[in-house]
Amino acid sequence: MLFGEFVPRERAAALARGRGPGAEGLLQFDPEEVGNAYNRRPFILRHRLTEHPLLTPQALFSLCRRLPSDYVKIRRGVIPGNAHFDSSYDRYRDGLSLEETLEHFEELKAYICIYNPERDPIYRPLIDSLLGEIAAAIADTDPVVTWFSTYIFVSTSGAVTPYHMDREMNFLLQVRGDKEVLLWDPADDEILSPAEKDHLLSGFGAWRPIYKPSFEAKAMHFDLRPGLGVHHPFIAPHRVHTLDGLSVSLAFTFRTLKSDVATKAHSFNEVLRRLRMSPQPIGENEALDHAKAVASNAVRVPIRLWQARRRVMYSRTQASA
Ligand SMILES: [Fe+2]
Structure with missing residues (x-):
């Protein structure tokens, strides 16, 4: 299932012309910091969401009860920091119902992730405001937001x-409570090698590179x-x-024209790697990356057909085994 929402070009252009940085919005961007650090390194920003009536635990628990169950992911207990991320909700839910979780939230040490609150008509205006402010703040650095998806985390x-x-x-x-966020530099080849980035962004499955203990010393720490x-x-x-x-925290995740080009270029590199070639890493030659992104569009359909054929052949093999 694809979460998130594509932003039509006309809407993206209107958003970028919207509220400028520094105005009395929900987010307080420092234009200089955005210009220097956006997409190069993490930085702290201030916001005005702490008193928002839709972001109290009570309002969020009501939202959990309204949304389809697929959009409310639950874990319980203290889990290891190197647990497998994608399977963690299934593995650490312990059969808990939503009602049990909400009623005994703190004693269960529960963790809830609400997917896409923007789908709820009461939350939609809040998320639209954030989208507009982010699009305007990055308009000079990374124009045209093409897609977004938001998540609200409630945790103990x-x-x-x-x-x-x-x-x-x-x-x-x-929004509420304190968190420590550790971030790593994606440009560091030890953390993410060029081949790992190509595979991560290729669309070949849901694989993600895993944590190694040697990474710990390279973490950047932020107290939220x-x-x-x-x-x-x-x-x-x-x-x-x-x-x-x-x-309580809210994650506003998004993609842009530039990140879409990078994703497609990585995806094309992955195809070259599967043909036993050693492509130039993405990010070293902008013109070449653009050409790879265009080429990626051309090979996408045949690759999808090839993947579908492989899936059919695999299921036939399993059925006859
Ligand atoms: Fe994440």
Whole structure:
């Protein structure tokens, strides 16, 4: 299932012309910091979401009860920081129902991730405001937001979001409670090699590079308290720890024309690697990356057909085994 929402070009252009940085919005971007650090390194920003009536635990629990169950992911207990991220909700749910979780939230050490609150008509205007402010803030640096998806996390002290990386950018905004966010530099070849990045962004399955203990010394630490947020550059690996008390945070993840070009170029590199070639890493030659992104569009359909054929052949093999 594809989460998130594509932004039509006309809407993206209108958003970029919207509220400028520094105005009385929900997010307080420093234009100089955005210009210097956006998508290069993480940075802290301030926001005004701490008193928002839709972001109290009570309002969020009501939202959980309204949304389809697929959009409310639950874990319980303290889980290891190197747990497998994608299977962690299934593995650590312990058969808990939503009602049990909400009623005994703190004693269960529960963790809830609400997918795409923007689908709820009451939450839609809030998320639209954030989209407009982010699009305007990055308009000079990374124009045209093409897609976005938001998540609200409600967690108790000791909760951990295991090490992983997402295939987009993010502003993680702390509304209540304290969190420690560890981020790693995606440009560091030890953390993410060029081949790993190509595979991560290729669309060949849901594989993500895993954590190694040697990474720990390279982590960048950020203490988030209510009213602060941290920018995650494109595919920057991260791990998040909830500190004292009940925590509420909102992640605004998004893609842009530039990140779409990078994704397609990585995807094309992956095809070259499967043909036993050693392509130039993405990010070293902008013109070549653009050409690879265009080429990626051309090979996408045959690759999808090839993948579908392989799946059919595999299922036939299994059926006859
Ligand atoms: Fe994440």
